Amino acid sequence: MSYRPRILIAGAAGQVGRELQRSFADCGEVICHDCDTVDLADPDQVRAMVRNAAPQIILNAAAYTAVDRAESEPEAAMAVNSTAPKVLAEEARRSNALLVHYSTDYVFDGSKAEPWSETDQPNPLNVYGASKLAGEEAIHQVGGRYLIFRTSWVYGPHGRNFLLTMLSLARERDELRIVDDQFGAPTSSIELADATSAIVRGVLDGRFGSAESWSGLYHMTCSGSTSWCGFASAIFSRAAGLLHGKVPAVKPVSSSEYITSAKRPRNSILSNEKLHVRFGVRLAPWEAALDAVISRLTREAQAAEL
Numbered sequence: 658m659s660y661r662p663r664i665l666i667a668g669a670a671g672q673v674g675r676e677l678q679r680s681f682a683d684c685g686e687v688i689c690h691d692c693d694t695v696d697l698a699d700p701d702q703v704r705a706m707v708r709n710a711a712p713q714i715i716l717n718a719a720a721y722t723a724v725d726r727a728e729s730e731p732e733a734a735m736a737v738n739s740t741a742p743k744v745l746a747e748e749a750r751r752s753n754a755l756l757v758h759y760s761t762d763y764v765f766d767g768s769k770a771e772p773w774s775e776t777d778q779p780n781p782l783n784v785y786g787a788s789k790l791a792g793e794e795a796i797h798q799v800g801g802r803y804l805i806f807r808t809s810w811v812y813g814p815h816g817r818n819f820l821l822t823m824l825s826l827a828r829e830r831d832e833l834r835i836v837d838d839q840f841g842a843p844t845s846s847i848e849l850a851d852a853t854s855a856i857v858r859g860v861l862d863g864r865f866g867s868a869e870s871w872s873g874l875y876h877m878t879c880s881g882s883t884s885w886c887g888f889a890s891a892i893f894s895r896a897a898g899l900l901h902g903k904v905p906a907v908k909p910v911s912s913s914e915y916i917t918s919a920k921r922p923r924n925s926i927l928s929n930e931k932l933h934v935r936f937g938v939r940l941a942p943w944e945a946a947l948d949a950v951i952s953r954l955t956r957e958a959q960a961a962e963l
């Protein structure tokens with residue numbers, strides 16, 4: 658690909674944003690913004706950020722992701738998760754740029770027995786899910802060239818996530834109580850960024866035809882599924898080296914025994930068929946993706962000890 662677009666990454670310091678920086682480094686000129694350079698809760702700052710960067714591609718990895726805190730801060734969640742994406746979509750449309758945005762499994766209520774598809778009716782159980790759904794709808798309404806990737810249970814080598822929380826708790830406790838009746842697909846930030854990069858490069862190369870044929874909403878998660886308890890057990894079965902053998906016991910508990918401010922869906926599993934059929938892309942099985950993240954953490958820990 659000889660064309661080198663200008664690529665704006667919003668939320669560049671978040672867990673997905675950091676991996677997008679890596680995946681897109683050789684794709685074009687990358688311009689990064691995060692909360693130290695812009696407040697996305699302010700629409701004027703969102704507009705100014707885009708106009709100053711004049712990008713051909715906008716990757717929006719920023720979000721208000723504090724699911725429980727959002728219950729008491731609905732306006733803050735809506736500003737970042739709904740109003741900011743709307744302004745990004747307007748700016749993208751104005752300049753014919755491509756907008757890539759991420760959304761969440763928490764738009765669903767979890768009541769279905771099978772994996773959720775893009776045509777299923779959302780019904781968020783919490784403020785975070787409602788704010789992310791409002792963001793999706795705002796982008797649809799504005800139109801233009803856009804890709805919305807709904808993903809789930811995101812974790813990776815950096816940032817705030819379940820994997821790093823488990824590793825840190827393992828150093829302090831001998832037993833951890835983990836919810837065993839919510840099911841989903843743990844999805845690594847590495848897989849998400851690499852799949853996003855492959856699709857965007859295909860779009861730039863014209864491999865997927867005109868925007869009318871690819872613009873829209875897609876589910877994008879690692880394949881397979883587990884419970885949070887299953888995820889924790891898989892982490893500890895692989896992380897003995899990182900934890901110098903101090904692996905805690907994992908005790909399964911039900912959601913009713915582990916009360917949080919925000920309700921969470923029982924079944925969060927998303928079907929990725931549409932993504933595969935349209936773009937020929939499949940993310941790795943969640944266990945293989947976890948292996949890759951643990952390997953990266955192990956290499957980084959070894960390098961830090963040298």
Ligand SMILES: NC(=O)c1ccc[n+]([C@@H]2O[C@H](COP(=O)([O-])OP(=O)(O)OC[C@H]3O[C@@H](n4cnc5c(N)ncnc54)[C@H](OP(=O)(O)O)[C@@H]3O)[C@@H](O)[C@H]2O)c1
Binds near residue numbers: 668720760807816817
């Ligand atoms: N994490 C998950 O389990 C999960 C699951 C499904 C979908 N998703 C979606 O995946 C995408 C990426 O999530 P992630 O896990 O990478 O999130 P993350 O690690 O929390 O990163 C989000 C980034 O956005 C920044 N941000 C938040 N409010 C901002 C504001 N007002 N102005 C400027 N920057 C702001 C954050 O900065 P601060 O850290 O300083 O606030 C952070 O760097 C999001 O759309 C999220 O909704 C995530």
